[in-house]
Amino acid sequence: MSRKTHVTTTVNGDAAEFLTDPHATLLDALRDDLRLTGAKEGCGSGDCGACSVMVDGRLVCACLMLAVEAEGKRIETIEGMAQEGELHPLQTQFLRHAALQCGFCTPGILVAAKALLEANPNPTEVEARFWLAGNLCRCTGYDKIIRAVMDAAADMRQERRAS
Amino acid sequence: MSDLPEKSLFRVVGTRPIRPDGVDKVTGKAAFGADIHLPGMVIGKILRSPHPHARIVSIDTRKARALPGVKALVTADDFPDLPDVDFEAGEGAATLRDIAHNVMARGKVLYDGHAVAAVAAISPWICDEALALIEVKYEVLPHVIEVEAAMAADAPILNENQVTQGLGAKPDTPSNIAKRTVLNRGDLEAGFAEADMIVEGRYRTQPVHQGYIEPHACAASMSADGQGEVWSSSQGQFVIRALCAKLMGAEMADIKVTPAEIGGGFGGKTTVYLEPVALALSKQCGAPVKMTMTRDEVFRATGPTSGGVIEVKLGAKKDGTLVAAQVELKYQAGAFPGSPVGAACMTALACYDIPNFLITGWDVITNTPKVAAYRAPGAPAAAFGVESAMDELAERLGIDPIVLREKNGVRDGVKASYGPTFKDIGFQETLAAAKAHPHYSAPLAPGVGRGVAAGFWFNIGGESTAAVHITEDGSAVVVSGNPDIGGSRASMAMMAAEVLGLAVEKVRPIVGDTASIGYSMLTGGSRTTFATGMAVTQAAEKVVAELKVRAARTWDVAEDNVAWRDGEAICLDPAKDNKPLSLAALAGHTGKTGGPISAEVSLNAQGAGPGFGVHICDVEVDGETGNVTVLRYTAVQDVGRAIHPAYVEGQLQGGAVQGIGWALNEEYVFGDDGRMQNSGFLDYRMPVASDLPMIDTVLVEVPNPRHPFGAKGVGEVPIVPPLAAVANAVRAATGIRMMELPISPPKMRAALDAVAQAAE
Known part of the structure; x- marks a missing residue:
């Protein structure tokens, strides 16, 4: 049996450490070692986006990164999206628009949509659709998801203007 | 009213x-099936057949059992051999023996991906090592994938004990045809003799998967006294309980099933794959066992729905009145009988009032995964044929396609093609709403085609x-x-x-x-x-x-x-x-x-109200790549009364998009070796956000008086019309009637080339 590796990292702003098998992906470590099960495994091949997380500010599929590669990295997951109990505008708009049905793809889509709005606060519908093309949703047909993202973008622009 | x-x-x-x-x-x-973590839990994995059809000569598990970290190992020998009795569950029917043999192969493997053994170990990596140490000797047999090849007299026979039911006299030779279903009314010959116009077509579809994003997952624990607990994502904790008890030889009261959040089902999570295996492993080792499928396993061993051949012949008077219809449906059941061809027969002509018809359905076993229910099981492929034929008829008679459907569409008091008399239905109201929708009369840009199609589902x-x-x-x-x-x-x-x-x-x-x-x-x-x-x-x-x-x-x-x-x-x-x-x-x-x-x-x-939908679709076809782009889409449906309109709209939108995927891209691709070649989301191409426009919805409300608030079921109807709505739009855009799904870019491009060549 292969020896485990000690990994030190930051998850949602807090120091985190775990012992990991060299085979394990970042997704395995998040879900099985840190018990952060918000990121989901839908395919294990980077095609569905259900495991989307941010690593050092970059949107990645956690199933495509080895857990040992997380050493010294800053990781953000869906569990860190609501701040101090207050939902992010994207989360609020997803609920308002009924932009989820089963909810399995939702964490990954929210993480990816947040990355979009950080990169482009005023996306067109087409830009939103292409940015989220790496996140499969089988329930909604994407209509309400796109509407929720566009409305959240507008809310966030409003907030920025107000502050 | x-x-x-x-x-x-x-x-x-x-x-x-x-x-x-x-x-x-x-x-x-929210905790889904794979999010459950139990104290002392070990991991279970399944060894799957690499052959589409083979006899299992022997399974040697000694080396795997001896591997440090392996806690349990099971094969079919660890489950009771069950009798050949029917088990009804929701939208599918199968015998207990077939369900058990699908969960764990006994004697023979019948498809690539069929489970042959399972292990539990302290880590997933030790499971993988153990699976590699199990020595299975197979005697490979000839296989058959396509439905008509499986029906042929010289086809490899999957089950020597199966003879065709529904033929009248009991045949004395085995066949892959499990059952023939016939529905008829009136005098077919006289009906077609009366017709001024007859259209005929032969349509084909491939198996498609429900495509839920959450792979099957469960955790299970079984104590020495035979009491068990299961946590799993399914469409019904009670059906999981019943099947676990039957497959384990336990009392139902001894099994407690807790439903996890479910990450999509669409009919595909209405039976067991992992749960009894996890229980058997847990019973052997005493620890709770968690099992999750990979996406490859989901494609190769669960779902899909049938591919098939749909032959349609419609006869009508000059004014569009349908006088006769003949429909023949051949559906792949996969490794065990139970394709949704029965429902396909019942729904095929359910939208229309036709005095003379004959519908024949064939349930055929093939060396592919056993089909599972998929949203309005059987109806979409049947509607692809019938609604394409209706489009053809409208075109040849020079009648607006919605007007043709209004003329022949069922209304209250009409005896349905499948038996009962319609009451409180809203098909005419739905057609009227589609005709009145601005989408239907919007001008078309050059190169853009518009198609419409209708769909029906019983609702239960x-x-x-x-x-x-x-x-x-x-x-x-x-x-x-x-x-x-x-x-x-x-x-x-x-x-x-x-x-x-x-x-x-x-x-x-x-x-x-x-x-x-x-x-x-x-x-x-x-x-x-x-x-x-x-x-x-x-x-x-x-x-x-x-x-x-x-x-x-x-x-x-x-x-x-x-x-x-x-x-x-x-x-x-x-x-x-x-x-x-x-x-x-x-x-x-x-x-x-x-x-x-x-x-x-x-x-x-009792008294669920049947549902009807009418979809309008605009497409554009790229002449260079053959890619079909949906530019505008409207789904109109009678929903009885919407309790929560946003989630009703969501059902219409999601169903429509699954249907668009079925029409344009999704299909199981099998190699000559009978193995699935595209068992991942990269190659099994489901619609993504950038493929689609907004999906407009119209909720027509003709209340169902038998529900306290007037609700009718809504989830299944919306996947029925899109296949033909898209194909009819492609016809309008290109002049080509695509009779085989999916209308994928290579297929569309080949059809465009054939037309160009013929014109030269």
């Missing part, structure tokens, strides 16, 4: 509150249990036995809130485990809002009746002198001057008025 209350009188029904389980789902807290009722408990502070808890796939907890809470007169936020709905609530059929057949909604409503009404008794007791008045309005008891006795008593006030004193207030209702709901 009915004594249903006017819609305007509802306070909650028809509004769009935030779903009660929503926050957990946007924050990552069935057995449900629900309970309403009033808490000490006057809020309420609703417990049902139906897993919530698409927001049903919201509609359950809304219906209870409407009856109780509470704000919907004061009603908390939960989905109970099999030990906490009475039996309910699974979430499927578009039955939950109708049937379980009826149970919730009746339980809430019982609670209200009891609240009135308590108010009467408090006021010392006769019970019929108490009314319930807006969440308060009102005293109607003119001799008394009592202020209304709120639910909270009554709930706070139950100890003095007769004890806790709760009610549970178990019923068998």
Whole structure:
């Protein structure tokens, strides 16, 4: 049996450490070692986006990164999206628009949509659709998801203007 | 028409509150099947056949068992061999023996991906090592994938004991054809003789997968005394309980199943794959066992729905009146009988009133995964053929396609092609709404084509249990036995809130485990809002009746002198001057008025209203790549009454997009070796956000008087029309009638090239 590796990292702003098998992906470590099960495994091949997380500010599929590669990295997951109990505008708009049905793809889509709005606060519908093309949703047909993202973008622009 | 209350009188029904389980789902807290973690848990994995058809000569497990870290190992020998008796579950039927043999192969493997053994070990990596150490000797047999090849007299036979049912005399030779189904009416020959115009076509579809994003997952624990517990994501905790008990040879009361959140099902999570295996592994090693499938396993060993051949012949008078129809449906069942061809036969012509018809269906076993229910099982492929033929007929007769459907479309009082007489249906209203929609009359840009198609689904009722408990502070808890796939907890809470007169936020709905609530059929057949909604409503009404008794007791008045309005008891006795008593006030004193207030209702709901949809689709075809782009899409459907309109719209949008995927890209691709070649999301191409426009919806409301709020099932109808709506739009855009799905870029490009060549 292969020896485990000690990994030190930051998850949602807090120091985190775990012992990991060299085979394990970042997704395995998040879900099985840190018990952060918000990121989901839908395919294990980077095609569905259900495991989307941010690593050092970059949107990645956690199933495509080895857990040992997380050493010294800053990781953000869906569990860190609501701040101090207050939902992010994207989360609020997803609920308002009924932009989820089963909810399995939702964490990954929210993480990816947040990355979009950080990169482009005023996306067109087409830009939103292409940015989220790496996140499969089988329930909604994407209509309400796109509407929720566009409305959240507008809310966030409003907030920025107000502050 | 009915004594249903006017819609305007509802306070909650028809509004769009935030779903009660929503926050957990946007924050990552919701626990799905694979999110369950039990103390001392080990991991289980399955060894799958690499051959589409082979005899299992031997399985040597000694080396695998000896590997350090391996805790348990099972093969078919660890399960009882079950009798060949039918087991009915929701939308599919199979024999117990077939279900057991699909879960773990016995004697033969029948498809690439068929389970042959399973191990449990302390890590997934040790599981993989152990699986590699299991030595299975196969005697490879010739295989058959395509439906018509499997029907041929010289086809490799999957099951020597199977003879075709439904032929009249019992045949004496085995066949891959499990069953023939026939539906007919009138005089077919005389009907076609009367016709001024006859259109004929032969259509083909490939197997497609339900494509839920959550792979199958469960955890299970079985104690030495034979009592077991299962946590799994499924469409019905009770069907999981029943099948686990049967496959393990246990009593149902000894198995408790707790439903996890379910990450999509669409019919595909209505049976067992992993649960009995996890229980058997746990029984052997004493530790809880967790199992999750990879996406490759999901494609190779679960779902899909049938591919098939659909032959359609329609005869009509010059004015468009249909006089005769003949439909022949050949469906792949996969490794065991039970394709949805029966439902396909019943739905194929259900939209139309035709005096003479013959529908023949063939259920054929093939060396492919056993099909599972998929949203309106059987109907979409049948509708692809019939609605393409209707389009052809409209074109040749020079009649508007919606007008042709209005002329022949069923209405109240018409005897349905599948038997009963239609009542309170809304097909004509749906057609009228589609015709009146601005999309239908919008001008078309050059190169853009528009198609329309209709669709039908029965919707079902069935057995449900629900309970309403009033808490000490006057809020309420609703417990049902139906897993919530698409927001049903919201509609359950809304219906209870409407009856109780509470704000919907004061009603908390939960989905109970099999030990906490009475039996309910699974979430499927578009039955939950109708049937379980009826149970919730009746339980809430019982609670209200009891609240009135308590108010009467408090006021010392006769019970019929108490009314319930807006969440308060009102005293109607003119001799008394009592202020209304709120639910909270009554709930706070139950100890003095007769004890806790709760009610549970178990019923068998009858009278689900059938559903009809009409879809309008605009497409553009790229002449260079053959890529078809959907530019605009509108789904119109009779929904009875929408309890939560946003989630009803969501059903229409999601169903339409699954249908668009089926029409344009999705298919199982098998190699000559009989193995699936595209068992991942990269190569099995489901629609992504950038493929699609917004999906416009129109909710037509022709209420169902047999539901307390007029609801009809809505989830399945919307996947029925899109296949033909897209193909008809492609015809309009290119002049080419695509008769084989998917209309993928290579196929479209080849068709365009053929036309160009013919023109030269």
